[in-house]
Amino acid sequence: MSAIRLLVLGAVRQHGRAHGYQVRNDLEYWGAHEWSNAKPGSIYHALKQMAKQGLLLAHEVAPSTAGGPPRTEYEITDRGAQEFFTLLRASLTSYDQGVDVLSAGIGFIVDLERAEAVSLLRERVAAIEGWRASVTEHYTPADGPESIGHIGEIMNMWVHSADAGAEWTRGLIARIEAGAYTFAGEGEPFVGVLSLGQENPYATGVPDPGDAH
Amino acid sequence: MSAIRLLVLGAVRQHGRAHGYQVRNDLEYWGAHEWSNAKPGSIYHALKQMAKQGLLLAHEVAPSTAGGPPRTEYEITDRGAQEFFTLLRASLTSYDQGVDVLSAGIGFIVDLERAEAVSLLRERVAAIEGWRASVTEHYTPADGPESIGHIGEIMNMWVHSADAGAEWTRGLIARIEAGAYTFAGEGEPFVGVLSLGQENPYATGVPDPGDAH
DNA sequence: TCCTTGCTAGTCAAGTTTGACTACGCGATT
DNA sequence: AATCGCGTAGTCAAACTTGACTAGCAAGGA
Numbered sequence: 001m002s003a004i005r006l007l008v009l010g011a012v013r014q015h016g017r018a019h020g021y022q023v024r025n026d027l028e029y030w031g032a033h034e035w036s037n038a039k040p041g042s043i044y045h046a047l048k049q050m051a052k053q054g055l056l057l058a059h060e061v062a063p064s065t066a067g068g069p070p071r072t073e074y075e076i077t078d079r080g081a082q083e084f085f086t087l088l089r090a091s092l093t094s095y096d097q098g099v100d101v102l103s104a105g106i107g108f109i110v111d112l113e114r115a116e117a118v119s120l121l122r123e124r125v126a127a128i129e130g131w132r133a134s135v136t137e138h139y140t141p142a143d144g145p146e147s148i149g150h151i152g153e154i155m156n157m158w159v160h161s162a163d164a165g166a167e168w169t170r171g172l173i174a175r176i177e178a179g180a181y182t183f184a185g186e187g188e189p190f191v192g193v194l195s196l197g198q199e200n201p202y203a204t205g206v207p208d209p210g211d212a213h
Numbered sequence: 214m215s216a217i218r219l220l221v222l223g224a225v226r227q228h229g230r231a232h233g234y235q236v237r238n239d240l241e242y243w244g245a246h247e248w249s250n251a252k253p254g255s256i257y258h259a260l261k262q263m264a265k266q267g268l269l270l271a272h273e274v275a276p277s278t279a280g281g282p283p284r285t286e287y288e289i290t291d292r293g294a295q296e297f298f299t300l301l302r303a304s305l306t307s308y309d310q311g312v313d314v315l316s317a318g319i320g321f322i323v324d325l326e327r328a329e330a331v332s333l334l335r336e337r338v339a340a341i342e343g344w345r346a347s348v349t350e351h352y353t354p355a356d357g358p359e360s361i362g363h364i365g366e367i368m369n370m371w372v373h374s375a376d377a378g379a380e381w382t383r384g385l386i387a388r389i390e391a392g393a394y395t396f397a398g399e400g401e402p403f404v405g406v407l408s409l410g411q412e413n414p415y416a417t418g419v420p421d422p423g424d425a426h
Numbered sequence: 427t428c429c430t431t432g433c434t435a436g437t438c439a440a441g442t443t444t445g446a447c448t449a450c451g452c453g454a455t456t
Numbered sequence: 457a458a459t460c461g462c463g464t465a466g467t468c469a470a471a472c473t474t475g476a477c478t479a480g481c482a483a484g485g486a
Contacts, residue, residue, distance in 0.1 A: 002442080021465050030364065031352075035310065035371070042443055044466065049441085071465065097248065099310045099374065103367045110363050139244075149403040150323050150394040151243065154316045157381055158248070161312065164377030168370055181363040190362040215472080234435050255473055257436065262471080284435065 003036040003100040006087040008046045010108045012056060012076050013084055019061070019071040020044050030107060036100035047074055055080035088112065092120040095127045097161070106172075110190055114176060114183040121173045128166040132159060216249040216313040219304055221259045222297040223321045225269060225289050232274070232284040233257050243320060249313035260287055268293035301325065305333040308340045310374070319385075323403055327389060327396040334386045341379040345372060 007030075011023045018026075024043050032038040051058040057075040076084070089112075091105030109117050139155050175181075182190055220243075224236045231239075237256050245251040264271040270288040289297070302325075304318030322330050352368050388394075395403055 004442090019465080024465090031367075035367075037443065039444065040466075041445075041468085045442070097312045099371070103370065106367050106370065107364060109366075151320060151403075153322075153385060153388075154244075154248075154319050156385075157316065157319065158312070160381040161374065161377055164374055168373040172366060172369075175366075190364075217472090232435080237435090250473065252474065253436075254438085254475075258472065 001087070001090065001096075001101060003032075003091070003098075003104040004038060004042050004046045005050065006084070006091055006101070006104045006108070007032055007036065007038055008043060009050070009055065009076065009080060009084040009087065010104070010111070012047075012074050013081065013111075017059075017073050017075045019073045020047055021071070023047070023074075032104070032107075035103050047072075050080065055083050084108075085112075089120055092117075093123045093127060095124065095131055095162075095165075097158075110181055110183050112183065113185055117183060118173055118176055121169055121176070125166050125169050125173075128162050128169070132162050132166075135159065214300070214303070214309075214314060216245075216304070216311075216317040217251060217255050217259050218263065219297070219300040219314070219317045219321070220245055220249065220251055221256060221263070222268065222289065222293060222300065223317070223324070225260075225287050226294065226297055226324075230272075230286050230288045232286045233260055234284070236260070236287075245317070245320075248316050260285075263293065268296050297321075298325075302333055305330075306336045306340060308337065308344055308375075308378075310371075323394055323396050325396065326398055330396060331386055331389055334382055334389070338379050338382050338386075341375050341382070345375050345379075348372065 007027055008023055011026045012018050014026075015022060020043060024038075024040060027033060027036075027038040027043065047056065047058075050056045051074060055077060057077055059073045059075065061071050061073050088105055088108050091101045092109065094101075096102060112120070135155065136159060182188065220240055221236055224239045225231050227239075228235060233256060237251075237253060240246060240249075240251040240256065260269065261271075263269045264287060268290060270290055272286045272288065274284050274286050301318055301321050304314045305322065307314075309315060325333070348368065349372060395401065
């Protein structure tokens, strides 16, 4: 699963109704073009595809006052909202090595209730620990580590990064349980989208984490 | 950059001459289908594409004795070998968040000389540290971390995993400098491919790291 | 003998991603 | 008055990825 659907659904959902360029701008505001495949082509493709699949409703709209081609506005459907929560829960629990899906999930975590967020993150930690146990048991060669040579370093790296991921997740759980952030049903939600006309402080000059996908 | 080209070039290079199924088997032996997109379609596509681009030379070959369709054997060209080393160096130095490229790079690291391997890994550590410094400086909001709410957790996660990656890389550098493994020009190389008829001990039953791409 | 299973080797259509490109209008500059 | 660049909004072809599918042969069992 790539992060694009979750990101686009989430962006449309926060606006209620949005056109592609608005979504594209939100994702840029979140820095998503840095850590995920949120490029124009992918965003517009995802919008069209999800409209075709009934997750979004497309409205043709008169050309904007600001010039440019006619826009299409999208509205999330009930099935789209369901899909959003399905993807969100999966992004938080499943142990993808890919950062992009987890990053998107963290970005929308406050759309869940606090208790569920904690429970999903605990599930994540358990998944990582389970994976670690099975992989170290399974890939440890009977005739000593020399028999697989430097290839063992690949597993070593996986395990190292799994441990780091588990540790970070435990920290996040602790912060959430200590009352950090505002979750669904706890009053004024955190506003994660740009208001119209608001400048995007992170639009450019953001450091590039290398070749991140 | 996805890891597939590096993996396929490296596999063909180790054999001297190989057909698609052989490459596919090597990659499975390395567990690459677990941590990269090394699926049949991608492998055959990469072979054809790189043949078209002059990185590989395609030879039509009579149908194998073991039955099945006629095979195509591939041989690496000089330009292909150059490309292999270019991709390999990039995989070790560039700070991709993606594990797949780095994993492939580690798998082929012994095709370099020991000194260069160490120097590339040092470059990697420097890149991570540079990225960390610039990102923490740039994304730290002037009006306190509350102003970006839970979105700060995304950056927190990046930084956490960058730190873990740097630490692991330093460990690897230390092991290599202490004399571990056999690098290019140091005698009998480590054999990382299956000999004909050798059974693949990791063919099935390998734990799945979640939804890894 | 016929049938099923499994291995070898690869193809294919559908979907996704990429990066470059188009087209429009406005304000500022020559 | 022409045009240059910028922001808006989106399209497109080419490349890549995915997962299911084909097809030939051999070994083994009923």
